[in-house]
Amino acid sequence: MKITLKIWRQRDAGSKGAFKEYHLDDVSRDMSFLEMLDTLNIKLIKQGELPVEFDHDCREGICGQCGVMINGIAHGPLKNTTTCQLHMRSFKDGDTIYVEPFKAAAFPIVRDLKVNRSALDHIIAAGGYVSVDTGQAPEANSIPITFEQAESAFDAAACIGCGACVASCKNSSAALFTSAKISHLSQLPQGDKETSTRVVSMVNEMEEEGFGFCTNTEACQVECPEDISVLNIARMNYEYNKARLVKK
């Protein structure tokens, strides 16, 4: 396949970025999108140019490290996939592909396609955990929980924190990410104890990091690699309102 790439090149957060055009002539249909970028980088290094910087790690769709805007869509044209799980067979021979980093005020650009998503870590650090003394694994049957409940909590826990929800949102809101963690923990007996303090603290952190608010356009779930439900956001709002209005 012949592919024309228009890739966002930017030295650092302070400098101005722009699309730069590259041509690849021997792209295999079976390459993943990241392998295609690797091919480009090898070519650039051989030519003595700086390679395109992008984040990646596991390359099997579970770590949440990769993530760029491909043709104006987070993680590219396939719904509910990560960038590493997108393959070149999703494109046609001769296509021009625009590649841009996730953009939001809370995600400063490090270089090229790489953005700093530490803001998401700060939200988790603000309360996305259960305060227990660790030790040996407890007896599994001492805290009963139904299968359905565990599955529902797990659906929310599947969030890999890639930031596609923020990138896809017209308000740059991290509501889906934050609510997934709140929803995950509040549905489990161990986590539920701290729900009210957790939700207030995580929502406050989300605000302080400079993320926007949610207007329920539901674009986040459509582009989320894990198809995290937008109903988690409603649950977060419910828990937040309850914590502020009812609990001390």
Added chain:
Amino acid sequence: MIFIKNSITRKNLMAITGLFLSFFLIIHLLGNLQLLLPAEEAQLQYNSYSHLLGGNILVKLVAYVLYLCIILHTLDAIYLSYKRKQANGISYAYDRRGRASSWYSRNMMALGIIIFVFLVIHFKDFWYHYKFGELPLDANGNKDLYTLVVLAFEQLWYVILYIIAILALGYHLLHGVFSAHRTIGLYHPMYNRIVRVLGVVFAATMTLGYIIIPLFLYFNLQS
């Protein structure tokens, strides 16, 4: 109000004022459907209905809540738009994110501006004239609001203006009603489905209802 920085609280305010305004739309439509009666009957009934509303202390109280809701809903929208701009930072050079959501859900502010401009005209032409202007009296001695309304809808451009505004309102409601329920925390899947369907039915009913009145008056007067 400017001291509330938290966006969930801000969105709650948006949702509650929005839902109140939506509720008002039902009452307003039911009242205005009297305009569809035969002309002479409509004139007397509509004018006496207007007089009844104007004189009731409870209705007055609700009217003040209504004005407050319009102001809060508008101010909150301006504040949230400002926050959105801040959170977005630099925009995308190549943006195709629109495929994941409906156009009206992304353009609530634009639709809101159309509705707001319409409201200013609507208030000036009817509310202001009725409250502070000089109106002739009908056979029962009530201010003749009916004739004022009917004459206004004789003009085609006025009818078109109304239809555009009502369509904007319809789309605003189509997203707004279900979104408001989400914002205040309705997370159960079953109730969400119900609210979604009822939201569509509500938006469609309001749009049709409010469009029929100016069209009926215009064509009735033409014939």
